[in-house]
Every structure is written in structure tokens, then in C-alpha cells.
Amino acid sequence: MAVRTVKRIDEYRIELPQTYVPGMRVKGIIYLDEALERGLEEKAMIQVANVAMLPGIVGASLAMPDIHMGYGFAIGGVAAFSMEDGIISPGGVGYDINCGVRLLKSRLTRQAVAPALRRLLDILFTEIPSGVGSKGKLRLGRQELEKVMTGGALWAAGEGMGSARDLERIESGGRMEGADPSLVSVKAHERGSAQIGSLGSGNHFLEIQYVDEIYDEEGARRLGLHRDQVTVMIHTGSRGFGHQVCTDYLEVMERAIRKYGIELPDRELACAPVNSPEAQDYLRAMRAAANYAWANRQAIMHWTRQAFMKTMGMGPEDLGMEMVYDVAHNIAKIEEHVVNGKKVKLAVHRKGATRAFAPGHPELPEAYRQTGQPVLVPGDMGRASFVLLGTRRAMDETWGSTCHGAGRVLSRHEAIRRARGRSIYRELEDMGIIVISAGRETLAEEMSEAYKDISNVVDVVHGAGISKKVARLRPMGVVKG
Amino acid sequence: MNYEALDVSGDAGIRARGRSPEEAFAAAATGMYSLITDLAGVQEKKSIEVSAEADSLEGLLVGFLNELVFHFDAYGFIGRRVEIARLGSGQVRAVVHGEEFDRSRHRPGLLIKAATYHGLKIENAGGLWDAEVIFDI
Numbered sequence: 001m002a003v004r005t006v007k008r009i010d011e012y013r014i015e016l017p018q019t020y021v022p023g024m025r026v027k028g029i030i031y032l033d034e035a036l037e038r039g040l041e042e043k044a045m046i047q048v049a050n051v052a053m054l055p056g057i058v059g060a061s062l063a064m065p066d067i068h069m070g071y072g073f074a075i076g077g078v079a080a081f082s083m084e085d086g087i088i089s090p091g092g093v094g095y096d097i098n099c100g101v102r103l104l105k106s107r108l109t110r111q112a113v114a115p116a117l118r119r120l121l122d123i124l125f126t127e128i129p130s131g132v133g134s135k136g137k138l139r140l141g142r143q144e145l146e147k148v149m150t151g152g153a154l155w156a157a158g159e160g161m162g163s164a165r166d167l168e169r170i171e172s173g174g175r176m177e178g179a180d181p182s183l184v185s186v187k188a189h190e191r192g193s194a195q196i197g198s199l200g201s202g203n204h205f206l207e208i209q210y211v212d213e214i215y216d217e218e219g220a221r222r223l224g225l226h227r228d229q230v231t232v233m234i235h236t237g238s239r240g241f242g243h244q245v246c247t248d249y250l251e252v253m254e255r256a257i258r259k260y261g262i263e264l265p266d267r268e269l270a271c272a273p274v275n276s277p278e279a280q281d282y283l284r285a286m287r288a289a290a291n292y293a294w295a296n297r298q299a300i301m302h303w304t305r306q307a308f309m310k311t312m313g314m315g316p317e318d319l320g321m322e323m324v325y326d327v328a329h330n331i332a333k334i335e336e337h338v339v340n341g342k343k344v345k346l347a348v349h350r351k352g353a354t355r356a357f358a359p360g361h362p363e364l365p366e367a368y369r370q371t372g373q374p375v376l377v378p379g380d381m382g383r384a385s386f387v388l389l390g391t392r393r394a395m396d397e398t399w400g401s402t403c404h405g406a407g408r409v410l411s412r413h414e415a416i417r418r419a420r421g422r423s424i425y426r427e428l429e430d431m432g433i434i435v436i437s438a439g440r441e442t443l444a445e446e447m448s449e450a451y452k453d454i455s456n457v458v459d460v461v462h463g464a465g466i467s468k469k470v471a472r473l474r475p476m477g478v479v480k481g
Numbered sequence: 482m483n484y485e486a487l488d489v490s491g492d493a494g495i496r497a498r499g500r501s502p503e504e505a506f507a508a509a510a511t512g513m514y515s516l517i518t519d520l521a522g523v524q525e526k527k528s529i530e531v532s533a534e535a536d537s538l539e540g541l542l543v544g545f546l547n548e549l550v551f552h553f554d555a556y557g558f559i560g561r562r563v564e565i566a567r568l569g570s571g572q573v574r575a576v577v578h579g580e581e582f583d584r585s586r587h588r589p590g591l592l593i594k595a596a597t598y599h600g601l602k603i604e605n606a607g608g609l610w611d612a613e614v615i616f617d618i
Binding site: 041068069070071072075094095132133134187191192193200201202240243244246247250251254267268407408411413414438439441442448472481 | 482486488489490491492493517519535540544547550551553554556557582584587588589590591592594595597598599601615617618
């Protein structure tokens with residue numbers, strides 16, 4: 001029988017014991033303080049428990065403080081599976097494969113950019129298509145698209161969109177090995193051929209920001225961040241290309257669960273044994289989509305740099321628009337972690353969670369070997385975003401993972417209802433934030449009230465020690481889908 | 482209208498109704514299009530044929546809607562009237578009448594990534610078929 005009692009471990013963690021839902025193979029742990037726990041949906045908790053029922057799960061079924069109900073897996077969920085008897089699940093990655101965040105720094109101050117802000121946003125809005133029914137500037141044929149799938153950000157750099165220096169500051173170097181274009185459907189090709197360099201819609205955005213608070217002077221110095229400095233944040237993913245890969249492989253997994261006799265509490269958890277052809281094919285197609293997303297963010301960054309050059313009348317040297325980092329927050333990866341004192345390979349799924357590797361990790365670029373991995377956490381368009389660093393404790397507790405954003409509190413419908421009769425555009429303008437949006441409804445759906453306060457979310461992961469706060473970024477201008 | 486929007490945390494859904502599974506499928510498809518744009522502005526200028534295969538009615542509905550998502554996302558086709566030509570024996574075939582989405586004329590609504598199995602329901606009660614589908618936005 002289910003005993004729906006939750007145990008508080010400490011100020012920042014709660015535990016769902018294995019009795020929470022019968023059949024759990026491991027416990028669930030959610031990173032939350034008491035205030036955020038009050039807003040926790042029971043359905044999201046059940047999803048954390050359901051993931052704990054999947055074959056070969058190792059450690060615990062984890063969720064970050066920005067947890068909310070998703071499909072099968074909760075958003076904010078992290079789960080690692082054994083490479084012998086574990087599974088791979090497309091639902092543990094999500095439809096937007098390698099949705100992620102990229103941060104650029106600059107040599108510009110907030111004061112220097114403010115007078116040009118509106119013009120800058122207009123150019124960005126034109127150059128980087130967003131919203132429903134939008135297409136990017138590029139049209140890629142099959143052969144070119146295959147290069148995107150295997151090359152990722154490297155493909156874009158090879159096309160003149162960026163440099164080798166950018167690539168080393170991207171998770172996985174902006175390119176996952178083991179992508180196989182032959183495992184990607186013609187439909188995904190068709191959806192992907194015109195969407196490189198486009199933002200999409202929903203919660204995706206391009207934001208001009210400034211650094212308004214530093215929490216860790218040394219960390220900020222190493223990342224090249226300082227007060228009043230202008231930064232640009234890009235939040236988007238693999239667009240229709242990745243959505244189609246997920247849709248295609250959910251069908252494959254539907255058949256796989258019958259073939260392998262896997263019993264599931266929820267259809268959206270459809271999965272296959274990690275060593276099965278179905279799981280391996282999905283991983284190879286997923287990597288192709290992940291690479292598409294990195295090429296997409298690279299292209300958008302390139303056009304952002306060009307828009308700044310044009311508007312500010314400055315060259316690349318003076319602008320100094322260098323990469324801070326680029327993270328994936330919807331992805332599955334085979335990673336090495338320590339379990340019971342032994343190094344083992346695990347299939348780590350992060351769905352709405354960010355990798356947060358500790359200082360010294362061999363996968364980090366030279367520049368961040370001593371600081372730990374930069375973690376980029378976007379908030380809603382009226383509040384703030386954060387830069388954090390990965391920690392040793394994240395390696396020990398969460399397979400080197402942390403939160404990915406604010407997490408919704410209002411449904412889209414409820415947000416639109418509350419925005420009725422108000423001008424969200426004007427309200428933001430009064431706060432000194434200019435927003436350009438392709439759709440008026442998107443603006444209402446994405447208003448601050450629709451989200452948890454990002455500061456509370458970040459305080460939990462900082463307090464729990466699974467990442468360390470470095471800087472806070474405030475929005476100045478936002479392009480929304 | 483034989484469909485209504487469902488309020489789902491973070492995403493959007495449709496509840497569709499018909500006197501037959503065919504009618505419910507057509508209503509679900511029209512309902513999905515109504516989330517993407519205001520259908521009043523969509524004209525019937527061209528038609529496309531789509532089909533999907535699955536071994537359950539639920540699988541067919543999700544597969545069918547995902548075909549329409551594909552045609553919108555890849556080719557910009559937005560429908561306003563849906564005729565189900567065949568539904569059964571593991572297959573659905575339909576003809577959809579509409580036009581190419583035009584950002585200068587069509588109000589942009591939600592960008593649908595996919596139709597999902599989450600909370601998926603098809604029920605027959607008192608001769609009426611009710612279908613509920615949630616979309617990833």
C-alpha cells in the first residue's frame with residue numbers, strides 16, 4: 001500500500017521513501033526548502049516515485065527545486081541507470097532535446113548599451129526569427145544537415161559562425177560523438193531544414209542583461225564577470241528537429257516495452273534496456289539532435305555578435321563578446337561517476353536539470369578546471385538569471401547536476417487570465433525592461449507571476465551545496481518567441 | 482464548437498467530442514489548430530492527405546495529431562476543416578483543408594512540439610466519444 005509520507009532530511013532536502021509508491025526500487029530525493037515544498041504538486045512527486053520504479057536505477061530518483069509536472073519524468077528530474085541492467089528513456093530527456101542556455105559576456109557596460117537598446121532589440125528580432133511559423137535564414141539540404149548532426153557547433157564555426165575558442169566553452173565541446181544521421185527520420189530532416197538560427201517559442205528567449213550582483217568575487221573574476229557588465233543569454237534547443245526525433249523514438253519505445261516485457265506505471269516513461277538496439281539507436285539519434293541544438297545556439301550567437309557590431313559601431317575586439325559557457329538541460333549522457341567507492345559508467349538522464357561538474361573534472365576546459373563548471377540558470381523575463389559553479393557535493397549527490405530554471409507556478413491559461421486588462425509590456429517597461437515578442441499571448445504566459453522566484457530556487461541549490469552562486473544577471477531587453 | 486481548450490500546468494490540451502470516433506478525431510485536430518492560431522482567419526485553399534498507423538485508438542489519435550504537427554512545422558500547413566476518411570484496423574487516414582500559415586495574416590498562438598500520451602483519454606459514453614489530448618508546448 002502506498003504510504004504518502006514525505007520525510008524532511010534537512011533544510012534543503014526531502015525524501016520520498018520507497019513506500020511512497022509500491023514498486024519503487026530506490027528512494028526519491030527532492031531538493032526543496034519548506035517554502036518551495038508548499039507549492040510542490042503531488043503529481044510531480046508521484047512522477048519522481050515512478051522513475052524510481054524503472055529497471056536498473058542507481059542511487060535515488062532525484063529532482064531539483066524547480067520541479068514541476070512533466071510527461072512521465074518530472075521537469076527538474078535527474079536519474080542515472082546501470083549500463084548492465086538499466087534503461088534509456090526518451091521521456092527522461094524530453095521533446096526539446098538539448099534545450100539549453102548559452103551566456104556571452106562583453107566589454108560593454110550597461111550605461112553604454114542603454115541608449116542603443118531598442119535599436120539592438122529590433123535588429124535581433126529581425127535577424128533571429130522567433131515565434132509560431134517562423135523559419136531561420138538558412139535552408140539546409142540533406143547533406144548539409146547531416147554535417148550539422150555530426151558536427152554540432154563545430155559545423156557552425158566551420159561556416160564562419162564563430163571560432164575554435166567558442167567551442168571549448170560549450171558542454172561536450174558543442175559536439176557529441178556517436179551521432180548517427182541514418183537513424184534520424186526524413187520527417188526530422190524536413191522539420192530541421194529551415195530552423196537553424198531560430199529561437200522557437202514558449203519559454204525560449206534571447207536576453208540582453210547586465211551583471212547586478214556578485215556573490216563570489218574570485219569565481220566571477222575567473223569567469224570574466226563584473227558588475228554593470230553587459231551579457232547576452234540565449235535559451236533555445238533543437239527546435240522541430242529534436243521534437244520529431246523524440247516523437248519518432250517514443251513510438252519505437254512503445255514497441256520495445258512489449259518486446260522486453262518492461263512494466264511501466266506511465267506510458268510516457270517508455271524505455272528500452274540500455275544495451276538494446278532500440279536504446280542505442282535512440283541515443284545516436286538524440287546526439288544528432290543535441291548537435292543540431294548546439295549548431296542552432298552557435299548560429300544565433302553569431303548573428304547576435306553581428307547585431308551588436310552593427311548597432312554599437314564597434315569591432316569584435318572592442319565588443320569582447322566572448323563565450324562564458326553553454327549548457328544542455330535536456331539530455332542523456334553516458335558518464336563516469338563514483339558509486340560505493342568505485343568508478344562506474346552510468347546512463348544519466350537530465351530533464352530540466354543542468355550538469356554541474358566539480359573543479360578538477362577532466363571534461364572541463366582548461367579555463368574552468370579550477371573553478372568548476374559554469375552553470376547558467378535563466379529566470380523569468382522580469383526578475384533575474386544566475387551564474388553558478390559546479391561542486392564536489394554535486395558529484396557525490398546528484399551525478400554532478402543542479403537546477404535549470406525557475407519552474408512554472410501558473411498554467412498558461414491562468415497566466416493569460418491574470419494578465420487580462422493589463423499591459424505586461426508596459427509593466428516591464430516601467431521596470432526598465434524592454435520586451436519584443438512575436439505573440440502577445442506568449443508575453444502574458446511568460447510573465448513573472450507565472451514562475452517561481454528564481455532566487456528561491458537558486459538559494460536551495462546553493463544552500464544544499466550542489467552548486468555555488470557566483471553572479472546575478474538582470475534583464476535589460478528581451479526577445480521572446 | 483465540438484472542442485474546448487484544457488488548462489494544464491505549463492502546457493495546453495484539448496477536449497474534443499463527437500458522435501463517432503471519426504468525429505472526435507476531426508474535432509481534436511481542429512481543436513489543436515485552434516491553439517496554433519485563430520481559425521476564423523484560416524481559409525480553405527489547399528488540402529493535404531495524412532495517415533498514421535498504431536495498434537490502439539489512443540495510439541492512432543496521437544500519431545494522427547503528430548502528423549499534423551509535422552505538416553505545420555515542416556511546411557507551414559494550417560488546417561481548419563478535417564475529414565476522417567478511414568479509422569480502424571490500425572490505421573487512420575484523413576484529408577485536411579486549409580492553407581499555408583502566413584505571419585502577416587494569421588495571429589500566432591502556441592507553438593506545439595508534439596501531441597503526448599500524457600493524460601490521453603478516449604471514452605465512449607451514451608453514444609458520445611470524448612477525447613482528451615495534452616500537447617507539449
